Structure formats: C-alpha cells, structure tokens
Amino acid sequence: MNQDHLSAVPHLTTALSGPLLQLESHFLEHQPHIEAWFRAQWQLSAAPVYASVDLRNAGFKLAPVDTNLFPAGFNNLNPAFTPLCIQALQSAIEHDCPTAMRVLIIAESHTRNKFYLESVATLRDLVAKAGFEVRTGTLMETGEALPVVLPSGRQLLLEPLNRFGNKVGVAGFTPCLILLNNDLSSGRPAILENIEQCIAPPLISGWSSRLKSEHFKHYRQVAKEFSEVVEIDPWLIDPLFRNCGEINFMKREGEECLARNTDILLRAIRQKYEQYGIDKKPFVVVKADAGTYGMAVMTAHDADEVRELNRKQRTRMSAAKGGQGVSKVIIQEGVYTFETWGDEEAVAEPVVYMIDHFVVGGFYRVHTGRGSNENLNAPGMHFEPLAFAEPLNNPDTTQDPDANPNRFYAYGVVARLALLAAARETATS
Numbered sequence: 001m002n003q004d005h006l007s008a009v010p011h012l013t014t015a016l017s018g019p020l021l022q023l024e025s026h027f028l029e030h031q032p033h034i035e036a037w038f039r040a041q042w043q044l045s046a047a048p049v050y051a052s053v054d055l056r057n058a059g060f061k062l063a064p065v066d067t068n069l070f071p072a073g074f075n076n077l078n079p080a081f082t083p084l085c086i087q088a089l090q091s092a093i094e095h096d097c098p099t100a101m102r103v104l105i106i107a108e109s110h111t112r113n114k115f116y117l118e119s120v121a122t123l124r125d126l127v128a129k130a131g132f133e134v135r136t137g138t139l140m141e142t143g144e145a146l147p148v149v150l151p152s153g154r155q156l157l158l159e160p161l162n163r164f165g166n167k168v169g170v171a172g173f174t175p176c177l178i179l180l181n182n183d184l185s186s187g188r189p190a191i192l193e194n195i196e197q198c199i200a201p202p203l204i205s206g207w208s209s210r211l212k213s214e215h216f217k218h219y220r221q222v223a224k225e226f227s228e229v230v231e232i233d234p235w236l237i238d239p240l241f242r243n244c245g246e247i248n249f250m251k252r253e254g255e256e257c258l259a260r261n262t263d264i265l266l267r268a269i270r271q272k273y274e275q276y277g278i279d280k281k282p283f284v285v286v287k288a289d290a291g292t293y294g295m296a297v298m299t300a301h302d303a304d305e306v307r308e309l310n311r312k313q314r315t316r317m318s319a320a321k322g323g324q325g326v327s328k329v330i331i332q333e334g335v336y337t338f339e340t341w342g343d344e345e346a347v348a349e350p351v352v353y354m355i356d357h358f359v360v361g362g363f364y365r366v367h368t369g370r371g372s373n374e375n376l377n378a379p380g381m382h383f384e385p386l387a388f389a390e391p392l393n394n395p396d397t398t399q400d401p402d403a404n405p406n407r408f409y410a411y412g413v414v415a416r417l418a419l420l421a422a423a424r425e426t427a428t429s
Contacts, residue, residue: 023062023236024410030230034413037229038357038420045423047357049092049179049200053415054365054377055350056335060278062410063239063335064418065285066377067215069205070183071353072108073363074122075115075152078385081353081361082126088355089130095356097177097198102133104168104175106192108182109140111158114151120181121156127179135173137161139182139189145171166196184208185291204429207290213243213330218428219421226417235272237414240265240333243289247329249318255307258286261331263303269333283334283373286317288326296326297375299334336373341366341384348384350408352415359412361385 027034052071053064077085093100105127107120120136127134138146138158146158159170168191169175178192178199184206192203203209216239223238242261247254262284269282281301288296296317300306309317318326341348346368353361364384365377 023232024408026230026232027410027413031409033229034226037226038416041420042357042423045420045427046095047092047354047419047423048205048426049096050353050355051419051422052351052353053418055352055411055414056337057339057350057411058280058336059338060276061236061335062414063237063333064219064414065239065332065335066212067219067418067422068183069201069210069422070181072116072119072181073351073353073383074126075118076363076383076385077122077353077361078363082129084358085126085355085360086130088358088360089126091358092200092356093127093130093132093177096200100132100176100198102135102173102175103127103177103179104170104173105134105136105179106161106182107136107138107158109138111138111140111146111148114148117148117156118150118152118154121150121152121154123179123181124156125154133173135159135170135175137168137170139191161191163191163195166194168192168195168197180206182206183291202426205426209429210425211289211328211330212287212332213241213289213328215421215425216241216330216332218425219418222417222421222424237417239335240268240272242331243329244331246327249309249314249326252314258329258331259303259307262286262300262306265331265333266301266303280336285332285334285375286329287332287375288317289328289330291326296329297377299373299375334373338372339364344368347372350411352411354415354419357416357419359415362411362415 048069050071052068052073054066056063056065093103105120105124108116110116124134124136136156136158138160140160142160144160148156148158150156161168161170167174168178175197178197180199180201184203185208187208188203188206192199220238223234227234242265244254244257244261247258265284266282273280273282283299283301286298286300286306296319298313298317337347337349339348340346341364346366347370348364348366351362351365352359365381366384367378367381369380370378
C-alpha cells in the first residue's frame with residue numbers, strides 16, 4: 001500500500017466562488033504546522049474506523065455540530081473518492097485486526113429505508129475492493145436471510161447473526177472483524193457481548209453508552225490545544241454548549257434548568273458576537289444528548305421559547321430514534337450557515353467523511369425548506385456530492401488562496417479535530 005498517497009489529505013471543493021475567509025486563509029498559512037500536529041496526535045490516539053462530521057460555516061465561525069461514529073451516507077460520496085476509500089479501509093482494518101481476511105458488516109435494522117441500505121451496499125463494495133471477504137448481518141430476529149433489491153439495481157443480502165461460543169457469524173461465515181454500522185440506540189445487544197472477534201467501532205461507541213456532551217468536552221480540549229498551535233481564538237472553531245441533568249418534556253420536569261442554561265449560553269454567545277462585531281441574533285440548538293437522524297432537535301433564540309413549548313413540540317422532543325425516550329439534552333451554540341446550493345440558493349452544510357484518520361470525501365446536505373439557523377437533517381433534505389479539486393489533493397500554498405486545491409482545506413482540518421476528539425473519547429470510555 002502506498003503510504004505516501006495515504007498521507008495526502010484530500011480537500012473538499014464546491015461550486016461556490018469568492019475569496020477565502022480569514023480563518024481559511026490562516027489555516028493555509030499554517031498548513032505544515034497543522035499537518036505535523038495531526039501526525040503527532042494520531043501517534044497518541046488511534047482514530048475510529050470511520051466517522052462523519054456535520055459542519056456549519058457561518059463565515060465568522062466554522063465548527064462541527066455533530067460527529068457520527070456509524071456514518072450512513074457512503075452512497076452519497078462522489079465516485080472519485082473510491083480509490084482513497086479503499087486504501088483508507090485497508091489501513092483502518094489493518095490497525096484494528098492485522099490478520100483479518102473476513103469482515104462482517106452489521107447494519108441497522110430499518111430494512112425499509114432503501115437510501116440507508118444503498119449506503120450499506122456501497123460500504124460492502126468498498127470493503128470487498130479493499131481485499132476482504134465480506135457479508136452483511138442484521139440484529140433482526142428474523143431467522144432467515146432477507147434479500148433486498150435496491151433502487152440502484154444492486155442486491156444486498158441481510159443475514160441473521162448466529163453465536164457459537166465466543167464468536168458470532170452468519171451462515172457458513174465466521175468473520176475476523178465485526179464492522180458495526182448500527183449505532184446501538186436501542187442498547188448493546190447481548191449477542192455481541194464478550195466475543196473473541198474484533199469489533200469496530202467498539203460497543204462503547206454506540207448511543208446507548210455515548211453522550212454528545214461528553215464528545216464536545218473532548219472537542220473543547222482538542223480545539224484549545226490546536227488553537228495554541230495556530231494562534232487563534234478557540235471559539236472560532238468550537239461551539240459553546242451546556243447541559244442539564246435529567247429532563248422529562250412531557251411532565252415538564254427539568255424545564256427551568258433547561259431555560260436557565262439556555263439563557264446563560266445565549267449571553268455567552270452574545271458577548272462573543274459583540275467582541276467580533278457580528279450583527280446576528282444568537283441562537284441555541286437543544287437536542288437529545290444521544291442519538292442521530294435529526295430527531296428531538298429544536299432551535300431557540302430566547303429562554304422563554306423552551307419554557308413555552310406546546311404539547312406537539314414537547315412530544316417531538318421527548319423521543320429519539322427507535323422511540324427511545326429523551327432524558328438528557330445538550331444545549332449547543334447555534335452556528336449559522338452562509339452556504340447555499342443551486343439556483344434556488346437552498347441552505348446547505350458540508351458533511352465530511354473519514355476512514356481511519358484520512359478525509360475520504362464528503363457531500364453537502366441541502367434543504368430548500370429550512371433557514372440558515374435551522375437543523376438541515378430533516379425530511380426534505382437531499383445530498384450533493386463533492387468532487388476532488390485536484391488529483392493530488394494537496395493545498396497549494398504557491399497559488400492564490402482562492403485556487404481550487406485550497407478552497408476548503410479548513411473543512412478537512414476541523415473535521416479531523418472532531419475525529420481526534422472522538423478518538424480520545426473512545427480511549428477514555
């Protein structure tokens with residue numbers, strides 16, 4: 001495997017034009033120091049097998065708002081990223097299970113979601129192209145394999161898991177490595193506990209164990225250390241946040257704590273806006289402290305908004321994926337997005353994908369019915385793949401900062417900061 005090629009960081013580009021913002025230009029100027037710092041960090045903390053990071057670029061601030069350790073969207077990546085995905089998968093699997101020959105992907109159980117299953121099929125194909133035997137398992141207790149024909153014309157066979165002693169597999173196939181693509185929102189399955197095979201990501205990375213507030217505590221420290229290297233205010237890349245204890249939206253328990261912390265956070269954001277002369281109205285995003293799929297999320301510009309939720313709003317906030325009750329929330333600084341896509345100028349945000357510690361692609365999440373201060377991970381969204389700017393995928397500091405190879409180097413940097421936070425989070429769990 002060509003390690004020199006793997007060390008090159010691909011950089012995302014878009015159809016947008018215009019001069020790079022001050023923060024992005026600053027990153028380009030410090031590119032050698034940034035890459036050296038990352039190399040040292042990966043020696044200390046092993047990266048997760050894969051991850052995706054939702055970013056928001058407000059022009060004056062570029063920050064991650066969510067880090068997913070079980071990414072579902074590989075089918076939305078531009079095919080130009082396939083060679084790098086393959087090499088990065090080889091590196092990732094080599095780290096987790098050096099002798100691996102057979103890989104079992106364990107998918108989510110919502111088999112009616114053909115868009116998700118297209119992602120699983122793409123991941124399966126990438127693992128196969130990386131040189132491994134691969135099958136796809138499911139935690140559904142069906143007892144029978146389920147063949148699925150996808151909109152793309154591809155076929156996917158979802159097979160029930162079997163356990164024998166301290167190993168799991170599917171019919172006639174015992175894997176060396178279990179590649180989890182199920183976020184375990186419903187809990188840690190007993191069939192995967194105390195098995196001999198490697199599991200990546202580990203079970204502790206699932207939403208039944210993990211909290212967003214804990215992740216962003218680690219990210220806060222990563223951002224602080226990184227900011228000392230490149231000499232910037234950490235706030236420019238770090239969303240402020242707070243959280244409460246237990247909360248019950250339907251019984252209105254914990255409501256005052258939520259309102260109080262919302263008010264404290266809004267004042268802190270307002271102070272930073274005043275410091276930087278930002279003429280925008282601060283807002284926060286209240287969301288479930290565990291889980292994904294854009295569920296149990298609301299925006300607030302004032303503490304009274306969280307006190308005055310109607311029954312429909314409280315019902316929506318009380319349950320996350322799979323009907324799991326929401327008892328903890330994170331109150332996160334809202335980050336505007338200034339980016340748009342297409343003639344309709346639909347609001348957009350970049351999602352960056354990584355395998356091992358390499359950026360391997362990304363896409364824009366686009367929503368024609370949402371505003372610049374709203375959650376875009378909602379029904380009605382669609383995806384626009386990003387393409388490589390240049391074959392070598394390196395920032396070129398000899399060119400104008402607006403040159404294609406440099407357009408969004410900053411996105412890859414901030415996404416990797418979130419990945420590093422997830423690596424530290426997993427190591428301390």
